[in-house]
Amino acid sequence: MTSSVLETIRRRRSIRKFEYQDIPKETIQDILTAAFFSPSSSNRRPCHFVLVSDKGLIEKLSKARDGSSRFASGAPLVIVVCSDSEIAGRWIEDSSIASIMIQLTATELGLGSCWIQIRDTAHNEEQSGEDYIREVLGIPSTIRVLNMIALGFPAQDRSPHEDDEFMPERVHWEGF
Numbered sequence: 001m002t003s004s005v006l007e008t009i010r011r012r013r014s015i016r017k018f019e020y021q022d023i024p025k026e027t028i029q030d031i032l033t034a035a036f037f038s039p040s041s042s043n044r045r046p047c048h049f050v051l052v053s054d055k056g057l058i059e060k061l062s063k064a065r066d067g068s069s070r071f072a073s074g075a076p077l078v079i080v081v082c083s084d085s086e087i088a089g090r091w092i093e094d095s096s097i098a099s100i101m102i103q104l105t106a107t108e109l110g111l112g113s114c115w116i117q118i119r120d121t122a123h124n125e126e127q128s129g130e131d132y133i134r135e136v137l138g139i140p141s142t143i144r145v146l147n148m149i150a151l152g153f154p155a156q157d158r159s160p161h162e163d164d165e166f167m168p169e170r171v172h173w174e175g176f
């Protein structure tokens with residue numbers, strides 16, 4: 001089947017190396033527009049997006065976790081996806097959907113991106129990944145942080161997803 005959505009989904013790969021090139025403002029605007037078009041439970045729309053392009057701040061964000069976040073230091077833009085958990089019990093789902101909308105739109109617009117998990121992670125023995133990010137960015141305690149999406153023009157080639165990744169044994173019709 002030919003479908004531009006399916007092609008974009010196929011081409012989206014996690015990119016962890018980026019060119020030293022800023023992302024045009026219009027591209028960022030398109031990515032945010034897509035995020036705000038995300039469906040949300042009961043249409044509560046709880047997401048906030050913290051955009052970080054300052055190199056010093058990005059360096060601090062990249063230290064949120066062990067090895068899994070370090071590559072973010074080379075990204076020209078990091079979007080921290082968070083949600084007001086006081087207005088939305090399903091903030092994890094809502095934030096996750098907004099995140100994949102950001103990643104797919106980024107792919108479509110020629111950017112690479114990678115999800116960096118923050119919720120339920122540790123910065124060190126004393127502090128969670130979430131509290132660390134809150135402290136660095138001044139995010140209030142009622143706002144929960146799901147992840148950071150590192151974005152930029154890709155400096156690595158990753159092949160698109162292949163048809164053989166389809167797992168027929170995982171598809172169950174009319175019952176498990």
Ligand SMILES: Cc1cc2nc3c(=O)[nH]c(=O)nc-3n(C[C@H](O)[C@H](O)[C@H](O)COP(=O)(O)O)c2cc1C
Pocket residue numbers: 012013014015016068069114115116117
């Ligand atoms: C919930 C979730 C958490 C992830 N956390 C990280 C992370 O902390 N650091 C990282 O480098 N990649 C992270 N990833 C990216 C995955 O490693 C990646 O999506 C997976 O290996 C499949 O590769 P692909 O994105 O190229 O299809 C995460 C992805 C998801 C969906």
